[in-house]
Amino acid sequence: MKPDLTQKYNVAAPRYTSYPTMPYWDVDNFNIAGWESSVKASFEESNEKEGVSIYVHLPFCESLCTYCGCNTRITKNHAVELPYIQAVLKEWQMYRALMGHKPYIRELHLGGGTPTFFSAENLKMLISGLLEDAYVHPQAEFSFEAHPGNTTSAHLQTLYDLGFRRLSLGIQDFDPAVQLIINRHQTLDQVRDVTYAARKIGYTSINYDLIYGLPLQTLNGLVNTMHLVSELVPDRIAFYSYAHVPWIKPGQRKFTEADLPDATTKAKLYEVGRSLLKNYGYVEVGMDHFALPNDQLVTAEKNGDLHRNFMGYTHQHTQLLVGLGVSSIGDYWYAFAQNEKKLEDYLKAIELGVLPIAKGHLLTDADLAIRKHILEIMCTGKTSWNHHIEPFDELITGIERLEPLAQDGLIELCSWGITVTDTGRRFLRNICMALDARLWADKPATQLFSMAI
Known part of the structure; x- marks a missing residue:
């Protein structure tokens, strides 16, 4: 990568799991009636054809990983499990009332927090309750994150007995010094044991999460981590940038910016890691993801079927993603909504029998058009437009902002669309940001997002 491009494009940028991004949701114009209409419309349009996705946020962890940007509640008191599961199931019943008839569950993902904080018995209660009075789609895929x-x-x-076939293990880095400063401890033996046990049971896809840019991380340490990972041959690897946002996550103040690799070193960490993964036989998919050549993600990208939502990349498309649990985000295509972020507020709303929505956004026609283009860039590396069908000033000015990126070789730009170059794959966040009408209409006075590199 050219050093000048690294320096030029190392700016604060969203990750674009949604458009508009959450800081630019128009919360003042959000209303529950409009949101309910979006849920019902999206469900009727897509349930029988695609099915629906469910994300369940399980926030509890026994210790705080100081790098973590997720919404968590640190406790060793496992008595919290059952009341929380009961609340999530009650929330799901509220959604079921909105839907009106049985949903086809296409995707189900447990994230956290630490889903494996919960006992196996309580997880069975949760999943059984979610699947009760619902159809399991013939192509359903269930996955969970695990420590x-x-x-x-x-x-x-x-x-596995409940239908789960995908497992994601958070590893981040095997370097003991890095593990110590981020308070994330797991040994190679533990990772190997879980991986082998899952495969023996019959799990067909195992993902490892790895992070570059962590405090005290070195090139030698990363190379060693990559080597150890390659010997276990996970089906997928998420290799993504550490997001340093201590103004949002105070736990990250356990270390300082002086402990972090500088921008040049961080870019080198990525390039070395990316090169090693390719040498080990992995194929780059979308942004920050790698998979073995026969993986469904690779096939989906080749066929133009790759999809991205708040759960990450998937080879299946669903229009409706229901988010359950504290701080969980739902995508109802025409609207977004996020639950209460404080556990007590979430539980209180459920106790009162109301959906625990804290804020949301109703998408405009311009939002939907720009969202389509950003999603296509993130999933296929290209997008096309029609000025007669999409006569939005926001899109026209966004296309003008793409011209410097074309001059830098990040994209090929023509009158009807763009194609991301191999160089540009590293800068997908920056490319999408050029089209982000809401960000450019109200550029932040303070930093809202992590750095792109």
Whole structure:
């Protein structure tokens, strides 16, 4: 990568799991009636054809990983499990009332927090309750995130019996110095044991999460981590940038900016890691994701079927994503909504029998058009437009902002669309940002997002 491009494009940029991005949701014009209409419309349009996705946020962790940007509640008190599961199931019943008839569950993902904080028995109660009075889509895929240090054979077997076939293990880095400063401890043996046990049971896809740019991370340490990972041959690897946002996550103040690699070193960490993954036989998919050549993500990208939502990349498309649990975000295509971020507020709303929505956004026609283009760029590396069908000033000015990126070789730009170049794959966030009408209409006075590099 050219050093001048690294320096030029290392700016604060969204990750674009949604458009508009959350800081630019028009919360003042959001209303529950409009949101309910979006849920019902999206469900009727897509349920029988695609099915729906469900994301369940399970926030509890026994210790705080200081790098983490997720919404968590740190506790060793496992008595919190059952009341929380009961609340999530009650929330799901509220959605079921909105839907009116049985949903086809296409995707189900447990994230956190640490889903394996919950006992296998309680997870069975949760999943059984979600699937009760619902159809399981013939192409359904269930997945969960797990900590290698507390995932038991009972977790693996119980969830497998309930239909789970995908498992994601958070590793981040095997370097002991890095693990110590980020307070994330798992050994190679623990990762190997969970991986082998899952495969023996019958899991067909195992993902490892790795992060570059962590405090005290070195090139030698990253190379060693990559080597150890390659020997275990996970089906997928998410290799993404550490997001340093201590103004949002105070736990990140356990270390300072002086402990972090500078921008040049961080870019080199990425390039070395990316090169190693390709040498190990992995194919780059979208942004920050790698998979073995026969993986469904690779096939989906080749066929133009790759999709991206708040759960990440998937080879299946669903128009409706229901977010359950504290701080969870739902995507109803014509609207977004996020639940209460404070656990007590979430539980209180459920107790009162109301959906625990804290804020949301109703998409305009211009939002939907720009969203389509950003999604296509993130998933296919290209997009096309029709000025007669999409006569939005926001899109026209966004196309004008793409011209300097074309001059830098990040994209090929023509009158009807763009194609991302191989160089540009590293700068997908920057390319999408050029089209982000809401960001450019109200540029932030303070930093809202992590750095692109």
